[in-house]
Amino acid sequence: MSLLLMPKATAVWLVENTTLTFIQIGDFCKLHELEVQAIADGEVAVGIVGLDPVTNGQLTKEEIERCEADPMERLKIAKSDIPQPVARQKGPRYTPVSKRADKPDAIAWMLKNQPDLTDAQISRLIGTTKPTINAVRDRTHWNSSNLQPRSPVEVGLCTHQELHDAVVLAVKKAAKKRPKDEDAAETESAPEPAMLDPIPEPAAAEPDASADPVENAESFFKPTEAPAEEEEAPEPTIADIWPSDKTESV
DSSP: OOOOSSHHHHHHHHHHHOOOOHHHHHHHHTOOHHHHHHHHTTSSSTTOOOOOTTTTTSOOHHHHHHHHHOTTOOOOOOOOOSOOOOOOOSSOOOOOGGGGGGHHHHHHHHHHHOTTOOHHHHHHHHTOOHHHHHHHHTTOSTTGGGOOOOOHHHHTSSOHHHHHHHHHHHHHHHHHHHHHHHHHHHHHHSOOOOOOOOOOOOOOOOOOTTSOHHHHHHHHSOOSSOOOOOOOOOOOOHHHHSOOHHHHHO
């Protein structure tokens, strides 16, 4: 839908040259009824020359006559065959000449208060260049001594919503990169693990010194089979103890 060109000037012309009601004129020009009434009383838009919407192709005489006959009707803007300008999607943002001197102040504010913003985001927000951003950051700008950090929203270089969206996007990107950087730093700073001494094997259980040493010795050499019973030696006889005389003589 095409927009009305110079709404106040158009309202002045309609008030002076038609019998349309204030409500009809206000609805067509996107003005309040009381503001149209103030224009008619000469309190508002003093000195503004009326703009004929019929000559500009925004209204037709038939449309005006139709609404004059019925106060309940509303004016409808005429369709124009002239191609409408297309909003630019790429390229640097246009900044009025009166606000270009405020760019360094806005750059200083964003570098100080929004460190997560990249140079590309700052360039898109306020329509500046990366060399200017680096000059403000390094304090090599020709006017560095007089810079006063001010919000780009305050000086009118961007809207609050644009700044909010850019900051949110920058914070999300920084949050994704931060864990990787921290892990890499921890890996570099962590000392190499020292070689641990081998765990000594458990020594064989030594026999208890307080116990009977014989029993301890026998415990290391347990026979697998029961030993055979030894034959009892015959009891010595008297002859063995007291040999006879014959034996001595021999």
